[in-house]
Amino acid sequence: MIILTSYTKKLWKITKCPECTSDNLVEDYDRGEVICQACGLVINENVMNRGPEWRAFTKEERESRGRVGIPISYSMHDKGLSTVIDRINRDAYGKQLPISTRLEMLRLRKWQIRTRVHSSIDRNLAQAMAELDRLTDNLHIPSQVKERAAVIYRKALDSGLVRGRSIAAIAAAALYAACRATETPRTLKEVAAASSVKRKDVARCYRLLLRELNIKMPVEDPVRCVSKIASKVRIPIKTQRTAIKILGEAKKRGVVSGKDPMGLAAAALYVACVLDDVKKTQKEIAEVANVTEVTVRNRYKGLKESLKLNI
Helix, strand or coil, X not given: CXXXXXXXXXXXXXXXXXXXXXXXXXXXXXXXXXXXXXXXXXXXXXXXXXXXXXXXXCHHHHHHHCCCCCCCCCCCCCCCCCCCCCCCCECCXXXXXXXXXXXXXXXXXXXXXXXXXXXXXXXXXXXXXXXXXXXXXXXXXXXXXXXXXXXXXHHHHHCCCCCCCCHXXXXXXXXXXXXXXXXXXXXXXXXXXXXXXXXXXXXXXXHHHHHHHCCCCCCCCCCHHHHHHHHHHCCCHHHHHHHHHHHHHHHHCCCCCCCCHHHHHHHHHHHHHHHCCCCCCHHHHHHHHCCCHHHHHHHHHHHHHHHCCCC
């Protein structure tokens, strides 16, 4: 326990040199002094070093010697703050524990697991976060998007929106809302396919979250969907750049407003394949983009007429 005296508190509040009023102060941790670089006045000669008492020269040493835990994560039902009793059943020297101690640790482990999910809210969060883990693994979604989805779900739970509704549906809707908010190219159809809930139910819960939580969604950019489709169909980088240029020109002329971004990206890729003489059919691109061939054909005609392409 550190007791702060009035003199120490005054020293901590000093931000300027009392001699020359300069704010260029430097702390010398080796000598324990605070020195003014302008006039050389030693303001304090008993500075406490608040850093670690150990040294580390590599990243591995720093990670092994650090004694702090993992940062707080909203994607864990207890935010990662609760303790876990492991099943090693060995002491600090690696020796096997006696049978009486093992039985005692088994009872402690059982009660520790029960206390982690004690209330109905904790059980709800545990089930929802497990569903979010499964969805993000299947859809290959980054961790920061997963954290955003967990925050949205927690807000929905605090607002009473989960009561009487499917936990899986609200979790899928929160994940889709996080993807839309961060402009991660994942469609509602993909999220519903990875979930055990129908697309209609996920869409209904998504609209509920937008309405009740006042979430403002940015307009999805079809340019972000180009690389996702092209990587699966194996379209060259040069053709992808051509498709991005086509979409950029279509934006200037106001053709993309109100259109499905995946359909526009698929049509722009097909136009770029025709211009660069890349042998890809509308059916191949439409299957990867999860749209119909009719959509690709209609968007292709619209781009061709608006941009006056000579194909």
